[in-house]
Amino acid sequence: MSELDQRVLVPADSRDALDFAKGELRRPNRGARRSWDRPVVRIVAGLLLPAIILIVWQVVTTNGLVPPYRLPTPVSVLQAGIELAETGQLWTHIAISVQRVLLGFAIGSVIGLAAAGVVGLSRLGDVLLSPTLAAVRAVPSLAWVPLLILWMQIGEESKVTLIAIGAFFPVYTTVASALRHVDPQLVEAGRSFSLRGWSLFRIVQLPAVVPSVVSGLRLALAQAWLFLVAAELIASSMGLGFLLTDSQNSGRVDRILLSIVLLALLGTVTNGVLALAEKYLLRRWV
Numbered sequence: 651m652s653e654l655d656q657r658v659l660v661p662a663d664s665r666d667a668l669d670f671a672k673g674e675l676r677r678p679n680r681g682a683r684r685s686w687d688r689p690v691v692r693i694v695a696g697l698l699l700p701a702i703i704l705i706v707w708q709v710v711t712t713n714g715l716v717p718p719y720r721l722p723t724p725v726s727v728l729q730a731g732i733e734l735a736e737t738g739q740l741w742t743h744i745a746i747s748v749q750r751v752l753l754g755f756a757i758g759s760v761i762g763l764a765a766a767g768v769v770g771l772s773r774l775g776d777v778l779l780s781p782t783l784a785a786v787r788a789v790p791s792l793a794w795v796p797l798l799i800l801w802m803q804i805g806e807e808s809k810v811t812l813i814a815i816g817a818f819f820p821v822y823t824t825v826a827s828a829l830r831h832v833d834p835q836l837v838e839a840g841r842s843f844s845l846r847g848w849s850l851f852r853i854v855q856l857p858a859v860v861p862s863v864v865s866g867l868r869l870a871l872a873q874a875w876l877f878l879v880a881a882e883l884i885a886s887s888m889g890l891g892f893l894l895t896d897s898q899n900s901g902r903v904d905r906i907l908l909s910i911v912l913l914a915l916l917g918t919v920t921n922g923v924l925a926l927a928e929k930y931l932l933r934r935w936v
Contacts, residue, residue, distance in 0.1 A: 711724075722903055757814040762819070766823075809881040817870040818870070832855050879891045883895050
């Protein structure tokens with residue numbers, strides 16, 4: 651039933667009451683939406699589930715529901731971290747892993763943006779590159795490890811290259827798709843103002859794909875952490891991935907959990923930094 655039909659069937663005094671009720675119903679919704687968007691509320695709400703997991707973890711381990719050799723207590727994991735920090739090993743593992751991730755992420759993202767520009771802005775580039783890149787994308791990450799070790803030996807180059815491969819594809823696929831789907835009317839409007847080449851890309855196409863660029867970078871960063879573990883699990887003598895493997899061989903479940911927690915925390919921190927950059931870029935370009 652349309653709003654006009656409702657006004658015909660509902661008496662005038664009832665209509666006034668209905669309009670008042672609608673207004674009263676809308677106000678709390680807007681207020682609730684604003685309250686959930688507050689940074690403090692979002693942080694507290696985001697920490698709620700980890701806190702529950704930590705409490706359950708503490709309960710099941712202290713009550714003997716799970717044996718310590720399978721799941722140590724949170725305090726044991728914290729003590730393992732303190733032990734490694736006192737000897738300096740923990741900071742070395744963290745620094746090396748962060749360095750590898752940032753280098754691989756930067757290299758893979760830059761190459762991914764360049765490839766996305768060629769494929770997204772050029773029909774010829776799309777025809778020539780898309781099938782090959784789609785095939786390479788289907789190769790599992792671990793399949794690259796033997797080849798990279800053969801070519802680059804067991805050094806930083808092979809690990810950074812593997813991470814760069816992992817960071818390349820999220821940026822490439824996201825940005826190339828966004829460039830191909832830029833509103834043609836916007837492009838035609840830019841060309842009507844004599845915009846061509848770089849000026850058309852900078853003024854019309856780039857602002858249209860900035861959200862996709864940031865999304866691709868955030869996905870690439872998460873993928874870089876995944877590929878870091880794949881690289882360090884197989885061929886490394888330092889780093890959090892090596893700490894995982896070494897702890898498994900020595901039966902230190904507390905250090906295994908410590909490595910997993912650190913990877914989660916580092917991934918969250920780096921993602922938060924990109925989230926701040928996203929806000930700046932969206933204010934600047936969108």
